Amino acid sequence: MTASMEVRVAGMGLFMPDFPTAADWHAQRRSAEPQLPSGSRLDRRARGRSSVLTKALAEAYFEAADAASVELGEGSAVFGSALGEVGTMLGLLNQMWRDREEPSPMAFALSVHNAASGVVSIATKNRGFTTSLGADHDTPAMALMEAIGLIAERGEPVVVVCGEEPTPTALVPDDESWELAAMAIALAPTRGDNETDCVRLRGPFKASATLVGSDLRAAVARNPQVGLLDLICAVEAGRSGTIALDRGRGGGWCMEVLCPDG
Amino acid sequence: MTLTPEPIAITGMTLSNALGGSCNEVRNALAGRESRLRPSPIEVPFETAVGAIDSDLPSLDGQLRPWSTRLTRIAAQLVGNLDAELGALRGRWRPDRIAVILGTSTAGAETTEAAFRHFLATDRLPADYDLWRQHTYGAVLHVMRELTGARGPGWVVSTACTSSAKPLATAQRLIGAGLIDAAIVGGIDTLCAMTLCGFNALGALSSKPCRPFSRARDGISIGEGGALLLLERGGEPIAWLEAVGESSDAYHISAPHPKGLGAQLAMQRALERARCGPADVDHINAHGTGTPLNDSAEANAISELFGEEVPVVSTKGYTGHTLGAAGATEAVLASFALTDGWIPASQGAEPVDDKIAINIATERISGKFRRVLSNSFAFGGNNVSVLLRAV
Numbered sequence: 001m002t003a004s005m006e007v008r009v010a011g012m013g014l015f016m017p018d019f020p021t022a023a024d025w026h027a028q029r030r031s032a033e034p035q036l037p038s039g040s041r042l043d044r045r046a047r048g049r050s051s052v053l054t055k056a057l058a059e060a061y062f063e064a065a066d067a068a069s070v071e072l073g074e075g076s077a078v079f080g081s082a083l084g085e086v087g088t089m090l091g092l093l094n095q096m097w098r099d100r101e102e103p104s105p106m107a108f109a110l111s112v113h114n115a116a117s118g119v120v121s122i123a124t125k126n127r128g129f130t131t132s133l134g135a136d137h138d139t140p141a142m143a144l145m146e147a148i149g150l151i152a153e154r155g156e157p158v159v160v161v162c163g164e165e166p167t168p169t170a171l172v173p174d175d176e177s178w179e180l181a182a183m184a185i186a187l188a189p190t191r192g193d194n195e196t197d198c199v200r201l202r203g204p205f206k207a208s209a210t211l212v213g214s215d216l217r218a219a220v221a222r223n224p225q226v227g228l229l230d231l232i233c234a235v236e237a238g239r240s241g242t243i244a245l246d247r248g249r250g251g252g253w254c255m256e257v258l259c260p261d262g
Numbered sequence: 263m264t265l266t267p268e269p270i271a272i273t274g275m276t277l278s279n280a281l282g283g284s285c286n287e288v289r290n291a292l293a294g295r296e297s298r299l300r301p302s303p304i305e306v307p308f309e310t311a312v313g314a315i316d317s318d319l320p321s322l323d324g325q326l327r328p329w330s331t332r333l334t335r336i337a338a339q340l341v342g343n344l345d346a347e348l349g350a351l352r353g354r355w356r357p358d359r360i361a362v363i364l365g366t367s368t369a370g371a372e373t374t375e376a377a378f379r380h381f382l383a384t385d386r387l388p389a390d391y392d393l394w395r396q397h398t399y400g401a402v403l404h405v406m407r408e409l410t411g412a413r414g415p416g417w418v419v420s421t422a423c424t425s426s427a428k429p430l431a432t433a434q435r436l437i438g439a440g441l442i443d444a445a446i447v448g449g450i451d452t453l454c455a456m457t458l459c460g461f462n463a464l465g466a467l468s469s470k471p472c473r474p475f476s477r478a479r480d481g482i483s484i485g486e487g488g489a490l491l492l493l494e495r496g497g498e499p500i501a502w503l504e505a506v507g508e509s510s511d512a513y514h515i516s517a518p519h520p521k522g523l524g525a526q527l528a529m530q531r532a533l534e535r536a537r538c539g540p541a542d543v544d545h546i547n548a549h550g551t552g553t554p555l556n557d558s559a560e561a562n563a564i565s566e567l568f569g570e571e572v573p574v575v576s577t578k579g580y581t582g583h584t585l586g587a588a589g590a591t592e593a594v595l596a597s598f599a600l601t602d603g604w605i606p607a608s609q610g611a612e613p614v615d616d617k618i619a620i621n622i623a624t625e626r627i628s629g630k631f632r633r634v635l636s637n638s639f640a641f642g643g644n645n646v647s648v649l650l651r652a653v
Contacts, residue, residue, distance in 0.1 A: 005439065046515070082398060084420065089371065092456055093378045108460030109516035109641055112367065113420030118642025121510040127527055129508050130644065131428055135417040136400030142417035145441070146432060152439035153267070170381065171374070171393045204415075206358075251416075 006190050006258070007151055009199040011067025012232050013060040013184035015163075016220070021063055026236055037182075046119045049106055051088050053081065053165040054116040056182035061120055061161045068186030070157050072124040076150050077117060079132040080143035080162040082224040084113040087165050116161075140227040141204040141245040141253030147187050148204075157188040162225040178222040183229050196260050199235045203255040204245060211241040211257070221247065231255055266537050269651065270434050271499035272491055274347030276340050277594045279487030279581045280313030284343055287317075289598060292606040295626070297580050299471035299483050306458045309469040313485030313582025314453060326405060328395045331373045332452045333366070334405040336488045340448070341409040344490060348410055348446075351492055355443040357413035362406045363432050364418045365425030365449030367586030370397035372454040402450065414442050420586065422640035423549070425449050426489065427589025430648055431506035433493045443495045448590040450488035457585065458484055464516065472552030472583070473610035474576035475561065475622045482551045485582020489590035501597045502651040504538075504633070507531030511643025518556055518639060522563030525549075528645035529567055529635060536649050538633065540568045543649075545605050547596035547636040550576020551583055552610075560637065561618040573623040579609025589638040593648045599631040600652040 014022040017034035024031070039047040039055030041062045047055070057079060065072060088111040092103045112118075114132035121130050129150065135142040140162050147158040163182025190200060213221075213230040220226065227245035234243045238259045245253045276284060280298035281291035291298065299311040319335035320342060326334075341348065351360065377391040395401050399418035407416060415436070419428045426449020433445035461467040461482060468481035493503060509531060511524030518525065533539060546568070549560055557576075564574060577595050584591050599605045607625050614622045636648045 005441075082400070089374075089456070090378070092460065093375060096456065096459055097375075097379050097382055102463050103456070103459050105460070105463040105465070105516075108456075108463055111460070112422045112641045114422060114640070114642040114644060115515070117421070118510075118515050118644065121512050121643060122515070125512045127510050127512050127524060130510055130642075131419060132421050132642075133417045133419050134399035135403060136394065136398050138400070138417070142415060145415050145436070146417070149432060149435035149439050149441060152441075153435045170378070171387070171397075 005148060005152060006200050006202045007148060007187040008190050008195065009185060009201060009235050010157055010188040011064045011186035013063030015056040015059040015182045017180055042119055042123045046122065049110060050119055051085055052180060053085060053163055054119055056180055057116040057161050057163045058120050060163065060182040060184035061159055064184035064186040065159050068157055068188065070159060070186055073126050074128050076129040076156065076158045078143045078146045078158060078160045079117040080134060080139040081164055082134050082136050082139050083164060084134060085111050085115050086168045090168055090170060137224050137246045137250035138253055140225055144204050144255065151187060151189050155189050157186055159184055159186045162228045164223050164225050176222060177219065179219045181220060181223045181225060181229065183225060183232055185228065185232060200258040201255050202258065204253040206252045207242050207254045209242050209244040209254055211239060211243045213244065213247060266535055267434050267438050267505060269502040269504050270437055270493045271497045272501045272503055273494050273497040273499060274344050274492035275500060275594045275597065276343035277487065277489035277591050278315060278317065278336055278339050279584060279591060280315060280485055281580055283317035283339060292580060295607055297471055297609050299582055302458060304453055304455050304458060306455055308462055310458060310467050311471045311483045312453055313483065315486055326408060328392060329401055329405050331370050331396050333370055333450050334402055336450050337402055337405055338409060340488050340490045347492055351444055352411055354497065357411055359414055359443040360412040361414040361433065361436060361442045361445040362403060362412045362416040363429035363445055363447045364402060365429055365586050365589060366418055366451055367420060367422050367425050368451045368454060368457060369399055370401060371456055372452045373397060375454050375456055410446055412446055421644045422642060423585050423588055424638040424640040424644045424646040425586035425589065427638040427646035427648055430503055430593065431508055434503060434506060437495050445493045446490060447493055448488065448490035449587040451486055451584055451586040453484060453486045466553050468552060471610060472578055474550035474552040474578055475557050475608060475611045475614055475618050477613050477615045479552045479554060479557060481553055483582040485584040487581060487584040487587045487591055489587060489594045491590060499653050501600045501653060504649045504651045505532050505535035507535065507647040509645045513643050516641050518559040520559055522559035524643055524645045525560055525639055526563035526567055528647040529563065532635065532647040532649040543568065543572055543633050543635050544631040545599050545634045546572055546574045547592045547634065548574050548576045549637040549639045550578055552578060558617065561620050565619045570620055572621060573605060573627055574620050575605050575608040575623050589646060593636045596634040596636040597650050599634050600650060603630060604628040
């Protein structure tokens, strides 16, 4: 087991086509029609050019950062995705090899895994720390690990955002397909040993889960970032215990949730 | 809070690129001032020079065969180079306390591109193509874990051209926080048509070998390669990882801030974290891509912070820009100054642009180098400066 430290949950965010915010998810207030992320807080030009994934990650980021009162121009952020801008990449390959055209320069610039973190840092005029990472189904656990290292080092809040585009159908079999989802959780240093008014987390570490993941539709449950949604659900439910961050498809990383009354 | 991190011991390092498949081969090529930028072996509808790996790469056999791609074969070559050092590392630390933190910008794009072309021709993907084993970040992580025995946390940073510099900062943080004891860090990128065509579409690619900081510079040359460093809480260091500065430009997705503000901030943060000043740095391995804008912005940032004395080299005229592998590759190249007492000439820089008001080393310089800085800047306005110190 890897040593771990405690942090507190300062805010959460989410974007899914049926539940455009964490508040909607919490209230199980389903949209009448599936929504696309608007990217409303991004610059106008970036909003027009960015992928669905970038806009979904941005929506989740801003909701969590606002809930945690993170100073947008200064806060640190960790973005995670298994496949990242894979739709943009496939678009480039189509242009090059199907249409025999020169690839779009802007699409190429926005095909990088850190497109969302770059676009958000531009929108928030943040010259601080941002990163983008991936580890397949362990992405949520590893993004949390990166965030906890940052909190240990700097003693400041970090927003963790993980998301995945809808399945790239050319590359993934239908029975493995998933839907768009992006989730965010803002973490902050604990304020003392006797902190009892907020949910705290400890981990990530390898263990057996004692909490069961949420009951989700298969197309949501198959999203490689669903572990962060399970963590958010456990925090919202106010139940203490250990929650798996990979639904059994990764390395077995878990997070311990410590609720005031849980 | 720990704003001045403890220096971390670098106990092993290796690299592979157009100059060679080991530190010694690369050293010898640098000493001989041999650029290995050549016409692209990948078919593209324009002229360009690239830095391709010529050395034979090991094959992945047995249970790892389904994960075999050019990227993972470079990984296997690097791990093979560090056999003895990794053995010692495993002897000192529990496997679950050793992290693997890599960087790449391409991941398995080269393999997916080939699979996609097969799909267009036949309406089906190749029978042996598997996205999760040949394209994703988890694929190279799996191979690295199997080859090294590391069982701690593992992830791949993908922040374009800073991808493999950031793992050094992460490892220092995680070791400092007591979350791990050691880390295998670095990065790997391979050549593919999408990268070449993309940079060409941006107007950033040179048709000839790149000439960073030269008056005649007109773009980058893409390279492929990889580098690994072993970082530990203790051990016998080759050099120290003293501090890493990280920043964002918050300016433009693919163009640098014209005055290099984000770049300057990254360098400044590295110095502040190490509690040292500009005068304490004896050499800078610049990002130095060879595009007019990038080199001007970086030179401005260096000049503002360091003045005009510190010798600056771009090694991309030898290796090409290895993108996601550049940060780790150039950290290793910069460390040669600490261990060997010389820096190579900045290949292709003559005649240096009159507007570049910093000391570009146009000849090899020998001397005592105590501290060196290695810069990496990326799309998304992502900036990293790695500060290394001699033992």
